[in-house]
Amino acid sequence: PADIRDAARVRSAPAPVTDVARLSVCDLLVAQCDVNCCCDPDCSPEDFSLFTTCSVPVVTGDSHLCSQKAAVYSLDVEANPPERIFKLIDQVNPSIFCIHATNYKQALYLKSPEIPTPENFDQLLEKYGGASFRAEPDSWDLDTDVQNPPEANETSRYEYGLPVQTEDAFLRLPSPVVSSWCSDANPAGFLVNQATKCIRSVSVEKCDSIQALSMLFYINSSILAVPKSSQMVNITVQSIVVQSVNGMRTLLSSSDVLRLPMVLDELCINAVLGVNYHITHTDTGEIIEAAAAFVLGAISKEAISIEQSFKISFTQENTQPVPLSGNPGYVVGLPVRAGFQPPGYPFPAAFLSNKHSQLTILQSTSTQDCLAAQGARAPVLFGYNMISGCKLRITAAMKCQPLAQTLLDVLKGQSFPEFVASFGNSQAQDVLDWVPITQLHISEQMISHTLQSPCQIPVSLGIEVKWTKYGSLVNPQARIVNVTATITTSTLKQLPSGRERIIPVTSSVVFTDISSPAEPSYKAWPTIDIKLPFDFFYPFV
Amino acid sequence: SSQLSSLPLHILLYVNGIYYIFYFLATLVMIIYKSQVFSYPDDLLAPDLAVLFLMAILEVPRLYLGFKGNLTEAEAPLGLSLGLTVGSVVLCVYLLLWQTYVLWADVLLNAVLLSAYGLESGLKVTAIAAFVS
Numbered sequence: 001p002a003d004i005r006d007a008a009r010v011r012s013a014p015a016p017v018t019d020v021a022r023l024s025v026c027d028l029l030v031a032q033c034d035v036n037c038c039c040d041p042d043c044s045p046e047d048f049s050l051f052t053t054c055s056v057p058v059v060t061g062d063s064h065l066c067s068q069k070a071a072v073y074s075l076d077v078e079a080n081p082p083e084r085i086f087k088l089i090d091q092v093n094p095s096i097f098c099i100h101a102t103n104y105k106q107a108l109y110l111k112s113p114e115i116p117t118p119e120n121f122d123q124l125l126e127k128y129g130g131a132s133f134r135a136e137p138d139s140w141d142l143d144t145d146v147q148n149p150p151e152a153n154e155t156s157r158y159e160y161g162l163p164v165q166t167e168d169a170f171l172r173l174p175s176p177v178v179s180s181w182c183s184d185a186n187p188a189g190f191l192v193n194q195a196t197k198c199i200r201s202v203s204v205e206k207c208d209s210i211q212a213l214s215m216l217f218y219i220n221s222s223i224l225a226v227p228k229s230s231q232m233v234n235i236t237v238q239s240i241v242v243q244s245v246n247g248m249r250t251l252l253s254s255s256d257v258l259r260l261p262m263v264l265d266e267l268c269i270n271a272v273l274g275v276n277y278h279i280t281h282t283d284t285g286e287i288i289e290a291a292a293a294f295v296l297g298a299i300s301k302e303a304i305s306i307e308q309s310f311k312i313s314f315t316q317e318n319t320q321p322v323p324l325s326g327n328p329g330y331v332v333g334l335p336v337r338a339g340f341q342p343p344g345y346p347f348p349a350a351f352l353s354n355k356h357s358q359l360t361i362l363q364s365t366s367t368q369d370c371l372a373a374q375g376a377r378a379p380v381l382f383g384y385n386m387i388s389g390c391k392l393r394i395t396a397a398m399k400c401q402p403l404a405q406t407l408l409d410v411l412k413g414q415s416f417p418e419f420v421a422s423f424g425n426s427q428a429q430d431v432l433d434w435v436p437i438t439q440l441h442i443s444e445q446m447i448s449h450t451l452q453s454p455c456q457i458p459v460s461l462g463i464e465v466k467w468t469k470y471g472s473l474v475n476p477q478a479r480i481v482n483v484t485a486t487i488t489t490s491t492l493k494q495l496p497s498g499r500e501r502i503i504p505v506t507s508s509v510v511f512t513d514i515s516s517p518a519e520p521s522y523k524a525w526p527t528i529d530i531k532l533p534f535d536f537f538y539p540f541v
Numbered sequence: 542s543s544q545l546s547s548l549p550l551h552i553l554l555y556v557n558g559i560y561y562i563f564y565f566l567a568t569l570v571m572i573i574y575k576s577q578v579f580s581y582p583d584d585l586l587a588p589d590l591a592v593l594f595l596m597a598i599l600e601v602p603r604l605y606l607g608f609k610g611n612l613t614e615a616e617a618p619l620g621l622s623l624g625l626t627v628g629s630v631v632l633c634v635y636l637l638l639w640q641t642y643v644l645w646a647d648v649l650l651n652a653v654l655l656s657a658y659g660l661e662s663g664l665k666v667t668a669i670a671a672f673v674s
Binding site: 064066095096097098099100102104106107108 | 571578643647648649
């Protein structure tokens with residue numbers, strides 16, 4: 001009956017083609033001629049005459065065999081029209097280790113997969129049905145019984161990424177896993193500065209029983225100073241900020257009183273909305289201090305979930321935490337560090353580099369009015385070319401000089417830095433690691449024959465940052481080499497009274513890669529340095 | 542008294558011994574090479590190695606009995622050696638024809654060994670005939 005025959009046909013995979021004359025690797029299109037494929041059976045002699053070369057000149061079996069058939073295809077371009085030449089030759093492997101004969105049928109072929117049948121389906125499912133399965137067959141039994149106990153690499157110090165251990169388990173940093181709901185099983189990694197935000201489901205009636213809303217949950221277990229030791233470091237409460245229902249935050253003066261959540265007037269107060277851990281460690285991987293800054297807030301009765309934010313940062317003892325923009329090369333997306341040189345010429349001391357002296361660029365606002373936009377600035381991020389601008393409405397009544405000064409302030413900001421850090425981790429003490437900002441002034445001067453001196457107002461600021469790849473070929477670091485700030489001024493024509501003009505003011509930042517192509521360097525040839533000793537020809541000299 | 546021991550047989554046995562050491566090491570190294578370069582499952586590797594080691598184990602008494610029988614002009618050890626030679630020949634033919642991978646070098650080595658065995662067997666038969674009569 002038809003169904004049994006069908007079943008039998010399904011049971012065997014198609015036989016592999018081993019005849020060299022019929023094998024064609026470049027025959028990809030079914031029933032169509034492949035271009036430049038001389039072994040394609042679908043090609044007619046007219047198609048062959050259009051070919052330029054044979055993409056597959058030789059088809060052979062395994063080259064290890066001592067003697068085997070080889071199909072050689074070539075194009076005879078001399079003939080008119082060009083025709084394909086097909087030769088079946090015997091290829092001989094001259095090596096003494098060529099395979100003379102094999103008694104193992106699958107020796108030089110890939111294994112055919114087992115076709116599932118009703119009989120072996122269960123067994124195949126068991127072997128291959130999981131998410132992963134072993135490549136070697138079961139007969140090659142690896143030593144799965146005697147497992148090496150996980151070495152656990154008992155380090156006596158914390159290393160980067162190692163979970164920070166506490167008395168009972170790990171220091172928890174609740175974070176969203178898969179969905180936005182908080183999961184308390186995320187451990188904080190040593191030296192991994194993290195900031196997470198997640199949603200926790202709450203109910204005001206039971207708010208004093210929900211552990212994750214209480215300060216105690218985050219500070220009750222002390223941190224182990226070194227892994228697997230008995231030295232404890234208590235988590236101190238650094239500060240408590242109370243956030244009211246309308247969002248206003250107040251810093252509490254005394255942070256030693258533990259404030260636990262409780263229900264008051266249909267509100268749940270003292271619920272933890274954010275925790276900021278600060279861990280101080282030594283340079284040998286030992287935790288010496290831990291502090292937590294809390295943001296407590298009130299949850300109203302209608303709320304069924306709140307967003308909690310958590311942050312952890314690690315600082316080495318006796319250092320000032322300065323956010324690096326890369327180590328050592330700049331990382332794309334991190335702010336370009338800038339600073340001033342304090343008056344100490346000609347022996348400049350360290351640079352002043354703080355938050356207020358970042359390299360910033362004018363930030364476009366929705367009103368697009370330059371004069372109203374004073375103050376809104378965006379930090380220049382390494383690698384991000386930015387352009388921004390605003391529109392300036394000039395009336396006849398405006399005086400030139402104050403306008404020019406205002407525009408200069410708008411373009412450059414309150415404190416335009418003088419130096420830019422060459423590397424992302426340049427320290428303020430290393431004076432040579434800082435690149436001075438070159439300031440250029442281009443004026444679009446229109447030749448005017450008026451007697452008055454033309455009024456020049458700055459209309460654009462272009463900062464060009466030239467950077468290069470520095471260091472090894474496999475791990476190049478970005479290094480800023482040159483920063484040029486170009487102010488372009490244009491002449492402000494005196495307007496007749498009552499008229500007003502709108503001119504665009506732009507500022508842009510461009511990062512240009514000026515790295516020269518890497519050249520391989522070779523070790524110098526060894527030189528033979530032979531010199532005869534001074535008294536080699538003793539009796540004769 | 543005329544000497545009945547066969548000098549050619551003695552020389553051949555001596556050369557056979559030295560050649561066999563080379564043959565054993567070469568075949569072993571080639572089996573290791575084959576197992577690395579080609580697909581050589583364990584259930585096919587084991588019989589090949591077993592045959593090689595069995596042949597080595599047979600070779601020692603075979604050569605000893607051959608020497609002893611020839612020198613002492615006794616036909617019993619020589620006859621026993623001839624019997625062991627038959628076994629060695631069978632194993633050699635296996636390595637020549639029915640090994641998993643037969644390389645060209647395998648063919649050469651085994652052909653030389655087979656011809657040595659054949660010549661030896663002929664000389665042993667003549668020696669036995671000489672001793673008996």
